[in-house]
Structure formats: C-alpha cells, structure tokens
Amino acid sequence: MRSAKSKQLDNMIFVVLTVMSILFMAPILIVLMNSFKGRFFISDTPFDLPNSQTFVGIKNYFTGIEKTGFFSAFGYSLFITVFSVLAIVLFTSMTAWYITRVKTKSTKVLYYAFVFSMIVPFDMVMFTMSKIANMLHLDNPIGIILIYLGFGAGLSVFIFSGFVKSIPLDIEEAATIDGCNPLQTFFRIVLPILKPTAITVAILNAMWVWNDYRLPYLLIGSSFKTIPIAVQSLQGGYGSKDMGAMMAMLVLAIVPIVVFYLSCQKYIIKGVVAGAVKG
Amino acid sequence: MQKTLKKYFPFFALPTVIAFAIAFAVPFLMGIYLSFTKFTTVTNSQWVGLSNYIRAFTEDQDFLNALIFTTKFTVVSVVLINVIAFVIALLLTRGIRGTNVFRTVFFMPNLIGGIVLGYIWQLIINGVLFKFGVDITFSSTYGFWGLVVLMNWQMVGYMMIIYVAGIQNISPDLMEAAEIDGASSWQVLKNVTIPMVMPSITICTFLTLTNSFKLFDQNFALSGGAPAKSSSMLALDIFSTFYGRNGYEGVGQAKAVVFFIMVALIALIQLRLTRSKEVEN
Numbered sequence: 001m002r003s004a005k006s007k008q009l010d011n012m013i014f015v016v017l018t019v020m021s022i023l024f025m026a027p028i029l030i031v032l033m034n035s036f037k038g039r040f041f042i043s044d045t046p047f048d049l050p051n052s053q054t055f056v057g058i059k060n061y062f063t064g065i066e067k068t069g070f071f072s073a074f075g076y077s078l079f080i081t082v083f084s085v086l087a088i089v090l091f092t093s094m095t096a097w098y099i100t101r102v103k104t105k106s107t108k109v110l111y112y113a114f115v116f117s118m119i120v121p122f123d124m125v126m127f128t129m130s131k132i133a134n135m136l137h138l139d140n141p142i143g144i145i146l147i148y149l150g151f152g153a154g155l156s157v158f159i160f161s162g163f164v165k166s167i168p169l170d171i172e173e174a175a176t177i178d179g180c181n182p183l184q185t186f187f188r189i190v191l192p193i194l195k196p197t198a199i200t201v202a203i204l205n206a207m208w209v210w211n212d213y214r215l216p217y218l219l220i221g222s223s224f225k226t227i228p229i230a231v232q233s234l235q236g237g238y239g240s241k242d243m244g245a246m247m248a249m250l251v252l253a254i255v256p257i258v259v260f261y262l263s264c265q266k267y268i269i270k271g272v273v274a275g276a277v278k279g
Numbered sequence: 280m281q282k283t284l285k286k287y288f289p290f291f292a293l294p295t296v297i298a299f300a301i302a303f304a305v306p307f308l309m310g311i312y313l314s315f316t317k318f319t320t321v322t323n324s325q326w327v328g329l330s331n332y333i334r335a336f337t338e339d340q341d342f343l344n345a346l347i348f349t350t351k352f353t354v355v356s357v358v359l360i361n362v363i364a365f366v367i368a369l370l371l372t373r374g375i376r377g378t379n380v381f382r383t384v385f386f387m388p389n390l391i392g393g394i395v396l397g398y399i400w401q402l403i404i405n406g407v408l409f410k411f412g413v414d415i416t417f418s419s420t421y422g423f424w425g426l427v428v429l430m431n432w433q434m435v436g437y438m439m440i441i442y443v444a445g446i447q448n449i450s451p452d453l454m455e456a457a458e459i460d461g462a463s464s465w466q467v468l469k470n471v472t473i474p475m476v477m478p479s480i481t482i483c484t485f486l487t488l489t490n491s492f493k494l495f496d497q498n499f500a501l502s503g504g505a506p507a508k509s510s511s512m513l514a515l516d517i518f519s520t521f522y523g524r525n526g527y528e529g530v531g532q533a534k535a536v537v538f539f540i541m542v543a544l545i546a547l548i549q550l551r552l553t554r555s556k557e558v559e560n
Binding site: 010013014016017018020021024025027028030031034042043044045046047091092094095097098099101102103104107110113114117119120121122123124125126127128129131132133136138146147148149150151153154157176181182183186207210211212213214227228231232235243246247250253254257258260261262265268269272273276277 | 281283284285287288290291292294295296297298299300301302303304305306307309310313320321367370371373375376377380381382383384385386387388389390391392393394395398399400402403405406409432436437440441444482483486493495496499500513514517518521528531532535536538539542543546547
C-alpha cells in the first residue's frame with residue numbers, strides 16, 4: 001500500500017522536474033530560435049517562431065562573426081584559458097608543496113597572504129593592477145597569463161595546501177633516501193598524488209578565466225578581444241545594436257561551453273563540489 | 280629534507296610569488312594608499328586625506344543607492360536560490376528515473392559567463408515587458424527582479440549539487456531509525472535531514488552571499504544600471520566611477536576600499552558561523 005502511494009508521488013515529482021527542466025532550457029532555446037530571425041523581428045516578439053517573413057537562415061551568423069571577429073576571439077579565449085590554467089596548476093601546486101613542507105616564518109606569511117587574497121574583490125585592485133600591467137608591458141595575451149597566475153594563486157594554493165597536508169611525509173622521505181632531489185620528488189611522487197586536486201583546480205580556474213570579462217577588457221580589450229568582450233562589443237550605443245548578430249554570437253558563445261560540459265561532466269561536477277567544500 | 284628543499288625556493292615558490300606580487304600584493308597596497316590621494320595615473324598622486332571617502336558618500340547618492348540595491352538583491356537571491364536548490368536536491372535524491380538528466384540540465388547555466396547570461400535574459404525580460412509597452416530600462420524594479428531571476432537560473436543548479444552531496448552523505452541507518460520511530464516525512468526533514476546537511480547549508484549560503492554581493496558582469500549586461508544608475512550594484516558603480524568620469528579615480532578607489540571591507544566582514548562573519556556549526560557536527 002505504502003509503495004503504491006510513494007510510486008504515485010515519484011511520478012508526480014518526475015512530471016514537476018520535467019516541466020522545470022524544460023523551463024531551464026527555454027532561455028537557451030529561445031536565443032537559438034531568434035538567431036535565425038531578421039534583426040528587427042527579435043526584440044519585440046522573441047517568443048514567436050520564425051516564419052517565412054522573419055526567417056533569414058544563417059545570415060546573422062555571418063554578420064555576427066564579421067562584426068565581432070568571433071574566430072579570433074575564440075582563439076584568444078582558448079589560448080589564454082589553456083595556458084593560464086596550465087601555469088596556475090603547475091606553479092601553485094609547487095608553491096603549495098613548498099610552503100607546506102618548509103616551515104619557516106616567511107612561508108607562514110606567504111600562506112596567510114594567499115588566503116587573505118581570496119577575500120579581496122577584484123574591484124579593489126582593478127585600477128592599480130591594470131596600470132602596473134601596462135607599465136610592465138604585460139598587456140598582451142602572454143602577459144595576461146602571469147596576471148591570471150598571480151590573481152588565481154590564492155584559491156589554488158589554498159586548495160593544494162589543504163591536500164598536501166594529508167600526504168604522509170614517509171613517502172617523500174623514502175624518495176629522498178632513494179636519492180631523489182626535491183624536483184624529482186615533486187614531479188615523480190607528489191604531483192601524481194595531487195592529480196585529483198589538480199583537476200579540481202584546473203576546472204575552477206578554467207570556468208573563471210574563460211568567462212572573465214573585466215580583467216581582459218581592461219588589460220588587452222582594445223587590441224585582443226576574448227569571447228565575452230566580443231559579445232559585449234555588439235551592445236554599442238543603446239538602440240543601435242544588431243539583435244540578430246547578438247543572438248548568433250550568444251549561441252556561438254554557449255556552444256563551446258555545452259560541448260566542454262557534456263564531454264567532461266563527471267569531472268566538472270566533482271570539481272565544483274570539491275572546490276566548494278574546500279574553499 | 281626540509282633543509283635541502285629550502286634551497287629550492289627559486290624553483291618552487293618564486294614564479295608564483297612574483298606573479299602574486301605583480302597581480303595582487305603591490306596593486307592592493309597601492310590601492311589603499313591611492314584612496315587617500317588625487318590621481319589620474321598611478322604615478323601622479325597628491326595626498327588629500329579622507330576627502331575621497333567623504334566625496335564617495337556625499338557628492339551624490341549613487342554609492343548609497345548601489346549599496347541599498349546590492350543589499351536587497353543579495354538577501355532576496357540568497358534566500359530564493361538556497362530554498363529552491365534545497366527542494367530540488369530533496370527531489371533528486373529519491374532515486375527516481377531521469378535523475379542524471381535533470382541534474383545535467385539544472386547545472387548547465389552555471390557554466391555560462393555573466394555577460395552572455397545578461398544578454399540572454401535581457402532578450403527574455405524585454406520580450407515579456409514589451410507586451411506592457413515598456414522595457415528593462417524603465418524602472419529599477421525590472422532590473423532588480425530580472426537580476427534575481429537570472430541569478431537563480433545560474434546558481435540553483437550549482438547549489439543543488441552541493442546539497443545533493445550533503446544529503447547523500449547522511450547515513451541511511453539514521454533515516455531508517457527515524458522511520459521506525461514513526462517520524463513523519465516533515466519530522467525527518469526538520470530533525471534529521473536539515474541538521475545533517477548544515478555544513479552544506481553554510482557553504483551554499485557563503486557562495487551565494489559573496490557571489491551576489493560582488494556581482495558585476497550580469498548587472499552590467501542585463502540592465503547596465505538603467506534607468507540612470509538606479510539598478511547599479513556596488514561593483515558596477517565602482518567601475519563607472521573609475522572609467523566613466525574624469526577626475527574621479529580617487530573616489531573610485533575609496534569606494535573600492537569600502538567595498539573590500541564590506542566583503543571581508545561578510546566573509547569573516549560567515550567563516551565564524553561555519554566554525555561554530557562544525558563544532559556541533
């Protein structure tokens with residue numbers, strides 16, 4: 001008797017969740033639908049399906065790509081994200097291991113400086129950091145990687161340090177006795193143990209760098225547009241923006257994220273949960 | 280080992296330390312200093328004492344309005360996001376079919392960047408408002424609720440996943456014991472589930488709180504503060520003070536320092552709460 005009742009309840013929940021899922025997908029589907037409509041038929045009637053009068057095929061995609069230079073934006077976004085994430089994972093794991101294993105006053109100060117930086121909002125350093133980066137000629141797609149390493153160091157060192165503390169010292173001591181120098185110990189013994197944490201750190205930073213708007217806009221935005229800057233550049237003066245191109249660019253901006261998400265879903269979900277719990 | 284390792288500082292720590300100094304430490308300290316000066320670039324500063332701080336609050340109402348808007352928005356979205364995410368997490372931990380698909384769908388918006396999210400919802404909200412002959416720039420109420428809806432859409436899936444992990448960690452024995460004792464499902468929820476997922480609740484509250492309070496991209500793209508800055512949040516107000524007006528760099532930096540202190544206080548109070556909860560568990 002009880003099971004029949006709870007089965008009925010489960011069916012009801014299934015229906016509710018299905019409706020909610022459709023509502024959750026709706027905004028993306030509406031944008032997709034509008035990307036095939038003429039630019040003047042979007043703002044006023046975004047919920048109408050394209051018809052023979054409003055349908056323009058993939059014309060919006062051509063105008064959008066041309067206006068924003070989408071492919072070069074995609075290239076810059078990819079380059080900056082991949083190399084920033086690699087730099088962050090490599091250097092902050094090394095730093096975390098060093099400051100956890102070498103116990104001096106200065107490593108303690110460093111650790112607290114990294115932790116402190118996590119609670120400082122970007123707004124606080126936005127202006128001064130971009131001026132310093134200009135002065136040091138870091139205002140290019142390679143220089144910005146150093147800035148991402150510095151600004152991302154706080155959270156990443158913190159997450160890695162938490163994990164390094166749980167690695168028994170014996171393993172590393174054994175490696176030293178076997179004749180490994182610290183570099184060998186780190187790359188052959190410690191880094192492989194840190195791999196799950198490295199994936200967490202990589203995913204958290206990739207999500208941040210890929211979607212970041214203000215830092216690349218202030219540093220390199222005038223010469224090198226990343227995807228968020230390319231999308232924002234369509235805004236233009238109010239009323240003058242090409243809604244068709246905008247819809248097409250929103251779709252192109254979402255596609256790589258969906259592909260990445262569906263192909264590494266397991267790691268992404270594990271990564272954000274682990275990152276949230278440790279952070 | 281520590282002795283040998285110590286000599287390897289240039290290999291292990293120096294690159295990060297240099298990057299950290301350039302991207303964070305030096306700009307942070309300079310930022311504090313510059314908030315007490317008048318400057319246009321960082322090299323031509325003149326000491327003006329507290330005048331930037333006074334101007335931030337008295338010259339116009341923008342910063343105070345942004346503070347009120349941000350506080351209201353943060354309270355409303357923290358409550359809504361956490362309640363909705365928790366309810367969905369309860370529904371998704373009953374082992375019904377399709378759970379994985381639902382989880383995938385609910386989480387996805389979280390990966391999309393703030394600028395793109397802002398324009399997606401601008402289209403939809405303006406589409407609805409068009410039927411009433413207005414758009415999002417007509418009133419800060421539209422900007423406010425638009426942002427609440429957007430933020431829920433983005434963060435509910437993320438928080439749901441943390442709650443699901445928390446609920447799945449509760450030992451089934453505990454649930455069974457409660458059922459054998461004749462507890463109703465409401466009593467189980469109130470006396471077993473919620474106390475046991477307290478750590479998740481604290482994490483989720485912290486994440487939604489800081490993310491909502493520091494929000495920039497979504498606010499910037501969705502309404503851009505319109506009409507007349509009335510839907511500007513703090514981060515957007517600071518940005519437009521720096522880059523939208525000449526001669527206000529010092530005021531912008533002073534606002535940023537005040538903003539930093541507020542964020543730090545929120546984070547510290549929340550951390551203290553986390554600790555006190557962790558002792559109980």
